[in-house]
Amino acid sequence: MAERRGRPVGATGPVVRRTLHLLDAFSPERTALSLSELARKAGLPTSTAYRMLGDLVAWGALERGEDGAYRVGLRLWELAALAPRGLGLRERALPTMEDLSAVTRENVQLAIREGTEAVFVERIAGTGAVPVRTRVGGRFAMTATGVGLVLLAHAPSAVQDDVLGEEIPRFTDLTVTDPAALRRMLAETRACGYSVSDRQVTDDALSVAAPVHDHRGEVVAAVSLVVRHGSATPSSLSALVRAGGRAISRALAEP
Amino acid sequence: MAERRGRPVGATGPVVRRTLHLLDAFSPERTALSLSELARKAGLPTSTAYRMLGDLVAWGALERGEDGAYRVGLRLWELAALAPRGLGLRERALPTMEDLSAVTRENVQLAIREGTEAVFVERIAGTGAVPVRTRVGGRFAMTATGVGLVLLAHAPSAVQDDVLGEEIPRFTDLTVTDPAALRRMLAETRACGYSVSDRQVTDDALSVAAPVHDHRGEVVAAVSLVVRHGSATPSSLSALVRAGGRAISRALAEP
Numbered sequence: 001m002a003e004r005r006g007r008p009v010g011a012t013g014p015v016v017r018r019t020l021h022l023l024d025a026f027s028p029e030r031t032a033l034s035l036s037e038l039a040r041k042a043g044l045p046t047s048t049a050y051r052m053l054g055d056l057v058a059w060g061a062l063e064r065g066e067d068g069a070y071r072v073g074l075r076l077w078e079l080a081a082l083a084p085r086g087l088g089l090r091e092r093a094l095p096t097m098e099d100l101s102a103v104t105r106e107n108v109q110l111a112i113r114e115g116t117e118a119v120f121v122e123r124i125a126g127t128g129a130v131p132v133r134t135r136v137g138g139r140f141a142m143t144a145t146g147v148g149l150v151l152l153a154h155a156p157s158a159v160q161d162d163v164l165g166e167e168i169p170r171f172t173d174l175t176v177t178d179p180a181a182l183r184r185m186l187a188e189t190r191a192c193g194y195s196v197s198d199r200q201v202t203d204d205a206l207s208v209a210a211p212v213h214d215h216r217g218e219v220v221a222a223v224s225l226v227v228r229h230g231s232a233t234p235s236s237l238s239a240l241v242r243a244g245g246r247a248i249s250r251a252l253a254e255p
Numbered sequence: 256m257a258e259r260r261g262r263p264v265g266a267t268g269p270v271v272r273r274t275l276h277l278l279d280a281f282s283p284e285r286t287a288l289s290l291s292e293l294a295r296k297a298g299l300p301t302s303t304a305y306r307m308l309g310d311l312v313a314w315g316a317l318e319r320g321e322d323g324a325y326r327v328g329l330r331l332w333e334l335a336a337l338a339p340r341g342l343g344l345r346e347r348a349l350p351t352m353e354d355l356s357a358v359t360r361e362n363v364q365l366a367i368r369e370g371t372e373a374v375f376v377e378r379i380a381g382t383g384a385v386p387v388r389t390r391v392g393g394r395f396a397m398t399a400t401g402v403g404l405v406l407l408a409h410a411p412s413a414v415q416d417d418v419l420g421e422e423i424p425r426f427t428d429l430t431v432t433d434p435a436a437l438r439r440m441l442a443e444t445r446a447c448g449y450s451v452s453d454r455q456v457t458d459d460a461l462s463v464a465a466p467v468h469d470h471r472g473e474v475v476a477a478v479s480l481v482v483r484h485g486s487a488t489p490s491s492l493s494a495l496v497r498a499g500g501r502a503i504s505r506a507l508a509e510p
Contacts (some may be wrong), residue, residue, distance in 0.1 A: 081392020
């Protein structure tokens with residue numbers, strides 16, 4: 001039908017989706033991909049993939065190295081810097097995170113909820129601080145991390161039901177995987193204004209997190225301190241991290 | 256031709272390019288755009304733009320707010336986090352930049368060259384430090400900034416000719432806009448291993464920058480300290496920033 005008019009109107013959808021599907025092939029484990037790998041992963045003939053990749057490279061969404069491999073390009077990164085929930089949030093939060101880092105010399109993390117997972121938007125790693133499993137731009141289960149518990153505690157009930165209805169991933173012997181126990185932790189998080197993840201992600205890390213609110217009072221992010229287990233008590237960290245959450249909320253409300 | 260086969264093969268190019276062109280409408284000044292604004296900027300019928308935007312929203316490249324406006328989405332930001340020249344570089348550079356920030360309490364900046372401009376990949380703003388004009392993900396003329404002079408000094412001759420052949424933008428009375436004077440500054444930057452931008456961007460800022468090399472010895476980025484004019488001499492800052500550039504180069508070379 002559409003083809004008869006000489007302009008393939010009905011074809012934009014598949015092409016747009018196939019283009020985006022090509023980009024889906026990139027992951028933290030695979031940041032450089034060859035033409036044939038990309039074509040295979042996207043289920044496209046090599047010639048079609050080559051043409052689409054050429055357009056993506058011309059625009060700067062991808063870059064092609066001397067090795068022939070495709071990588072995510074700087075133009076995409078520049079565009080992504082305009083995402084309000086990405087770098088926009090991070091820019092507002094960074095001064096406060098640096099304050100927390102300077103006074104504690106520990107890990108400071110900032111995350112938001114994307115669907116049923118937490119996405120880490122910023123991380124300042126303290127020199128000599130306990131190693132953490134997170135990566136900026138990376139995702140993590142909400143049930144285990146301090147920031148995740150805050151985000152889940154303030155998520156819509158349907159999201160909580162989804163997360164707690166699935167199997168809860170276990171990372172250590174202390175990871176809480178019982179839905180009822182997790183619901184109690186979420187209620188406590190809401191009541192106290194902070195969450196505690198004690199060795200639930202790694203065997204030696206304690207994380208305490210607090211919510212970040214937007215100008216309407218909605219929880220849009222969570223900030224945490226992650227320290228070595230035994231080096232501080234949750235209550236001693238909670239005041240600092242709650243004050244940090246409030247400072248970031250205030251920074252977000254500024255014009 | 257292509258349409259007759261029932262698969263609009265020749266049409267992928269225009270559609271891919273039109274999709275990317277839609278994304279071009281976003282800028283630091285315009286981070287939220289309505290359907291009609293996007294259609295107009297991309298030169299598309301509203302119905303076509305609406306369909307393409309629907310696909311972009313479904314994938315997460317864009318997000319549509321309660322106000323009906325489109326914004327750059329978190330999925331794009333997650334993908335962009337895989338760009339080796341964006342967050343990848345930044346992750347490797349951040350510990351060193353935090354060291355520089357901690358010992359100086361000044362502004363620390365990291366930039367790369369994209370074509371004929373510098374793109375800021377990271378910035379740590381010192382508390383009480385001199386205000387700077389840069390934004391993470393933002394672009395700036397290479398001729399005026401400390402990091403820009405380093406990047407231009409090590410750019411291919413053709414790029415130098417392009418930049419110096421165009422009109423050089425002026426920001427202050429002290430901005431060097433004479434191509435011959437700039438060529439001397441670039442030669443000095445290469446010889447000394449650092450650049451100096453003294454009140455060339457704002458009336459009160461002094462910037463000293465040094466190169467960051469990849470494992471092959473190519474200059475891939477520049478790091479700078481930006482302080483209030485009069486608070487330190489270029490030579491006192493140069494050792495610190497050169498050591499920082501070397502530390503980041505070493506971090507880049509690690510597997």
